[in-house]
Amino acid sequence: MTQAVQNAQSRRDFLAGVGALAGISLLPLAGCARSDKVRVGFMLPYTGTYAQLGVAIENGFRLALAEQGGTLGGREVEYFKVDDESNPAKATDNANKIITRDKVDVVVGTVHSGVAMGMIKVARETGTLALIPNAGVNAATGDLCAPNVFRTSFSNWQPTHPLGKVMIDNGHRKAVFITWKYSAGEQALQSFAEGYKAAGGTVIKELFVPFPNVEFQALLTEIAALKPDAVACFFAGGGAVKFVKDYAAAGLKNNIPLYGSGFLTEGVLDAQGDSAEGVITTLHYADSLDNPRNKAFRAAYREAYGMEADVYAVQGYDTGLLLAQALEKAGGDISNRDAIIAAMEGAVIDSPRGRWTMSKAHNPIQDFYLRRVENGDNKVIGVAWKGLEDPARGCNM
Amino acid sequence: MDPHIFLIQLLNGVQYGLLLFLVASGLTLIFGIMGVINLAHGSFYMLGAYLAWSLTAQLGNFWLALLSGFVLSVVLGMLLEWLFIRHLYRRDHLQQVLLTYGLILIFSELRSIVWGDDVHSVAVPALLAGSIPLTETLAYPVYRIWLSIICVVLAAGMYYLIQHTRLGMMIRAGASNREMTQSLGIDIGLLYRLVFAFGIALAAFAGMLAAPVSSVYPGMGNQVLIICFVVVVIGGIGSVKGAMAAALLIGLVDTFGKVVEFEIGGFRVLPELAGMSVFVMMAIVLLWRPEGLFGARLR
Numbered sequence: 001m002t003q004a005v006q007n008a009q010s011r012r013d014f015l016a017g018v019g020a021l022a023g024i025s026l027l028p029l030a031g032c033a034r035s036d037k038v039r040v041g042f043m044l045p046y047t048g049t050y051a052q053l054g055v056a057i058e059n060g061f062r063l064a065l066a067e068q069g070g071t072l073g074g075r076e077v078e079y080f081k082v083d084d085e086s087n088p089a090k091a092t093d094n095a096n097k098i099i100t101r102d103k104v105d106v107v108v109g110t111v112h113s114g115v116a117m118g119m120i121k122v123a124r125e126t127g128t129l130a131l132i133p134n135a136g137v138n139a140a141t142g143d144l145c146a147p148n149v150f151r152t153s154f155s156n157w158q159p160t161h162p163l164g165k166v167m168i169d170n171g172h173r174k175a176v177f178i179t180w181k182y183s184a185g186e187q188a189l190q191s192f193a194e195g196y197k198a199a200g201g202t203v204i205k206e207l208f209v210p211f212p213n214v215e216f217q218a219l220l221t222e223i224a225a226l227k228p229d230a231v232a233c234f235f236a237g238g239g240a241v242k243f244v245k246d247y248a249a250a251g252l253k254n255n256i257p258l259y260g261s262g263f264l265t266e267g268v269l270d271a272q273g274d275s276a277e278g279v280i281t282t283l284h285y286a287d288s289l290d291n292p293r294n295k296a297f298r299a300a301y302r303e304a305y306g307m308e309a310d311v312y313a314v315q316g317y318d319t320g321l322l323l324a325q326a327l328e329k330a331g332g333d334i335s336n337r338d339a340i341i342a343a344m345e346g347a348v349i350d351s352p353r354g355r356w357t358m359s360k361a362h363n364p365i366q367d368f369y370l371r372r373v374e375n376g377d378n379k380v381i382g383v384a385w386k387g388l389e390d391p392a393r394g395c396n397m
Numbered sequence: 398m399d400p401h402i403f404l405i406q407l408l409n410g411v412q413y414g415l416l417l418f419l420v421a422s423g424l425t426l427i428f429g430i431m432g433v434i435n436l437a438h439g440s441f442y443m444l445g446a447y448l449a450w451s452l453t454a455q456l457g458n459f460w461l462a463l464l465s466g467f468v469l470s471v472v473l474g475m476l477l478e479w480l481f482i483r484h485l486y487r488r489d490h491l492q493q494v495l496l497t498y499g500l501i502l503i504f505s506e507l508r509s510i511v512w513g514d515d516v517h518s519v520a521v522p523a524l525l526a527g528s529i530p531l532t533e534t535l536a537y538p539v540y541r542i543w544l545s546i547i548c549v550v551l552a553a554g555m556y557y558l559i560q561h562t563r564l565g566m567m568i569r570a571g572a573s574n575r576e577m578t579q580s581l582g583i584d585i586g587l588l589y590r591l592v593f594a595f596g597i598a599l600a601a602f603a604g605m606l607a608a609p610v611s612s613v614y615p616g617m618g619n620q621v622l623i624i625c626f627v628v629v630v631i632g633g634i635g636s637v638k639g640a641m642a643a644a645l646l647i648g649l650v651d652t653f654g655k656v657v658e659f660e661i662g663g664f665r666v667l668p669e670l671a672g673m674s675v676f677v678m679m680a681i682v683l684l685w686r687p688e689g690l691f692g693a694r695l696r
Contacts, residue, residue, distance in 0.1 A: 049615050051514055181672065209655075210672025212620060214611065217409040217541075218652040224535035225402040238516045238614030245518065245612065251528050251536030271518040271612055 037078040038327065038334050041098040043109030043119055044133075046083040049237070050111045054083075057133045057316030059305050061108060063297075064320025066304070073327030075334070080104055084115050091118025099128045105334045106131060108319055111312075113137035113156075113184060120144055129340065133319045134312060138187055141363035143394035148337070150344055150362040152322055153315045154284055155390040156187040159261040162282045162368045162385035163232050164196030167259055172229035174204050178219060178243075179234040180211040188234035188261055196232075204228055214242045220250045231256055236263040241271045248275030262286075262371060262378070267310055269376050276373045282384045284366050285311040285353040288377055297352040309352075318351045325349070361392035398657070405531055406652055412541055414648020415548035418641050419606065420621050421628035422555060423599030425640040429629050430559070430572050431592055433482060434493045437500035438625055439618030441597050445470065445604025446613045447508060450517045459522040463605055470601035474594030482593055483586065486575070505615065514615050519608040540609060547606065556637045568592055572635065627675060631682050633692025642690050650678050 042061075044054035065077060080102040084094045091114065098104055099122055106129040110116050116135030123130035123146070130149045132140055136156040140149065167175060177192055179185035185208070193203050205226055207219045223231060231252070235243045244264065247253055253275070262283020265276055287298075287310065297317065301309035309317075322344060329343035330336050349356050349364075356366035370384040398406070420442060427435045445466060452462035477500075485493050520526075521540045528536035559565035570578045571585050579585045604617075611617065628647060632639030654674030682690065 047509075049514060051509075208671075212616065213672070214620070215413055215651070217413060218406060218655045221402060221405050221409055221535060222656045224405075224532060225399070227534060238612045238617065241516050241518055241612035241614070242610075246610075249528055249536075249538040249540075249610075251530060252534060255534045268516050271516050273518065273520070 037076045038072045038106070038332075039078050039080065039102065039104040040072075040323075041080040041082070041102055041104030041107040041109075043082050043084050043094060043098050043107055043115075045086040045111050045115075046081070048086050050086045053111045053134065053312045056310055056312040057108070057111070057319070059301070060309070060313035060316025060318075061133070061320040063301060063304055063313075064317045064324060067300070068324045072324055072334075073330060073332030075327070075332045084110050084112070084119075086110075086112040086115060088112065088114030088118060091115040092122060095119040095122035099123065099126050105129065106323060108133055108316075110135055113140075116140055117144070120146070120149055123149055127337075129337070131319050131323065133315045136184065136187075138390070139394070141359070141361040141390060141395065142392055145361045145392065145395035145397050147341055147397065150322070150358065152319045152349075152364060154366075155363050156184050157191040157390050158363075158366075158368065158388055159263065159283055160188040160192040160232070160234060161195040162370075162388060163192055163259050163261070164194075164201055165199045166280070166282065166370055166384050167196065167230050167232065168199040168201050170230075170257070172257070173201050174229045175201060175232055176205045176207060176223055176226055176228040177203055177232050177234075178207040178209070178223070180213075180239065181208040182211040185211070185234050192232055192234075212239060214239050216243055216246045217250075220246060220252060223252060223256065224250070228256060230259055232259040233264065234261050236266075237268065240264045241268045244272045244279060245275045253278065262311075262369075265371070265373055265378055269373065269378070272373075273376070276376075279373045281371050281373075281378070282368045283311065283371060283378075284364070284368055285314050286369050286371050286378045286380045287311075289353065289369065289380055291352075291354065293350060293354075294352040311353075314352050318349050318353075318356075321349050321351065322347055359389050359392065361390065361395040361397060363390045363392065365389045401532065405535065405537075406656060407649075408537070410649035410652035411645060412545050412648070413652055414645035415545045416607065417624060417628055417648055418552055418644035419544075419548045420600070420603040421625040421640055421644060422551065422637075423596040423603065424625045424629050425632070425635075425637055426555075426592055426599065427596035428626075429632075429635040429637075429640070430568060431486075431589060431596075432572065432634075433485065433593070434490050434497065435596070436494055436497040436622065437504065438600050439620070439622035440501050440504040441470065441474075441600035441618075442604040442607075442621050443508065443615075443618030444473075444504060445601030446519075446608040446611065446617060447512050447517075447604075448601065449605035449608040450519050450613045451512060453519055459519070459609070463602075466605050467598055467602055470598040471594045473601075474597030475590050477597065478590045478593040483589070486589070501618075505618075508615065517613040519613065521609040538610070544606060544610065552637065552641050559637055624675070627679055631679055631689055633686075633689025636689070636691035639689055639691030646678070647675050650674050 042058055044057055045051055046054050080098055082094050082098045098107055108131050109119050111134045113135045116132055116137055127148055132151040134153045136154055138155050138157050141151050141155055177189050179189055247258055258279050260281050262281040265281050269276055298309050325347050326340045326343035330339040345358055347358050354367050356364045359365050365387050367383050368385040368388050369380050370382040371378040372381050424438045427433050448466040449462055452466055453459050456462050481496055525540040525543050527539045530536045567583050571588055628640055628643045632643035654671040
């Protein structure tokens, strides 16, 4: 963000504060100030643990728009931002800030699932178009699905589901699943178990670590005692680094192959080092994905921001592509909601991750790649599942 | 559970307990002996881990990083005591909580500015990099065993220092009656500065030692903070011996709580509830002995 934009933003914050102090009579003025620009709001984490994910998503989004000449359906774009801090307690307030105060036409957010739930609630009440560029909570395109809510990333159900089939193909019929005891971990386990059972495997034991505890030694001993054919897991971030390192240090890696959702080895391979070599994961993207679209995207991203793109940048980029495509079809008329929603539902996104389409519940129907860590890189060794669609349980749309 | 595995789990429990003692030892000094509630204890643990990571990268040697990190954190501790903590000894605990909570926020932001928010790891030094095979599928990392030995040495050293040296006597005297100790001609200000700095340095040292087996990440400090307070409270305020006993007890309860399934009065207690086991134990201990296992009778 340039200094000028930042200044404008703090000025706006200031004015909004003054407006609030001066009383309710000033509020309608804010409504009059609407221009014919498309108002896009980012509700993303810009501070805290997920700050880099927020930045990558915004960068990707802006890159997509820059490639369209910086406009959406021929109209100029005005950006608004709110730092959601990945704090679920402030989610509703922050969503209200950007939706009600800034009166954005479309809100792009967010990373943290709990915060996304708060944002969806506000979006459902106000009918504002909401695009989710990361948060995987199943309910967003399940129980809580709504015509104006779309997701461009994945549902928690998706990344672990293809693992089961892959493990059976590799001859592992008895598996242990290990994860944190929290909702994303449980959702990952459930979808893994479904896929694994359907392919003919048996989950002989489910092991849980209290979230966000990272003391694994007792459970690693348990795994050694159970002697499964393979272990599947769901961890991310600091926990993923520690689990993979501990798993290797306990000597288990050479005897019992380790599988996981792709987030196990996303952005943490440097920290995991040799201990991650040979770990097999499934995800809807890999940095090394060998197609011209991905190479062009990565080069453009490097050129624009001076750093390497990751899966979060791709998700932000695709969010930009989706919005651009929909506004193009609606002739740049953001107020024509029906046309825009219809365009998004029918969208075909030519993404760096490969072509994907929107499911009825507004979640990507996309390929999941099979990746193996080789020389510190998530190398794509095949497609684990072509066109995987989330079952969208509880969605009546 | 077959006896072989039982023994290994016992080892896990003891090893985890010793690690907990290491992490909580600084808090035992500052909270247990000086009576200052230092919520920022976890931040120094995190700071230590990040120091180990960046110093190892710069100096190219883990041991050098350990040494220089320790010295740096002693200096930092003395500075902080001089700037902030010394004004708080006579004030109530709530103000100490407020100040040290502020320090958490400051250190977390500083970390973000200086080192960023990435997850890092520190390589185990080559000397201790191997693993000892225990069964045909399981091996035990040498570094963890070495870490346990360090913890025992440290515990013995602390116990000796506090119970059997002149310095320890002065510290204990200062803890029980500040004014009287001062009137005997002991520079209590300097003494407390040293103890606080040493407590901080212990927390950072724990972070540095744990860095190769843990990973280095932003939230790591907050994660150890609660368990550290649990160790000190169960052990009894002011007792190094108590902290050791409590740490071992927690290590064993946590380890077996995670893997053993049993029944109490028809209720199946599942390993999934392991997160609670430590706190249930704390409640039981405090009901039985409100002053903690080795604590002095409540004043």
